[in-house]
Amino acid sequence: MTWLKHIYHLTMLGRATPDVPCTAFFNDIEWQTLCCFATQQPVPPEQPPTLSEAIRMVGKLGGHLGRKRDGPPGTQVLWRGLQHLDIAVETVELFGCIPAARPQARSP
DSSP states (O other), X not given: OHHHHHHHHHHHHHHHOTTSBGGGTSOHHHHHHHHHHHHTOSSOOSSOOBHHHHHHHHHHHTTOOOXXXXXXXXXXXXXXXXXXXXHHHHHHHHHTOSOXXXXXXXXX
């Protein structure tokens, strides 16, 4: 039952406030893992994406195609995407794949 509330909350929050940072819903390891997984990059961005962008990434994990006429991901697609994200987060936590901080460029 808590999963249903969690998914419904994400769906409604994304529709009401799509431009807030995704940290309104996802913790740091979740959004960083999501960004790395969605972009196939080993290092997450410095700033978290918006909630709307994060929902589209989760939707893509759940099978949402993201075509113009498709509309935003629904609760069933988000449910599947969040399941995949949970597995990815567990893997990252197990192996420590995401660096804690980006390396700083050295000055000459």
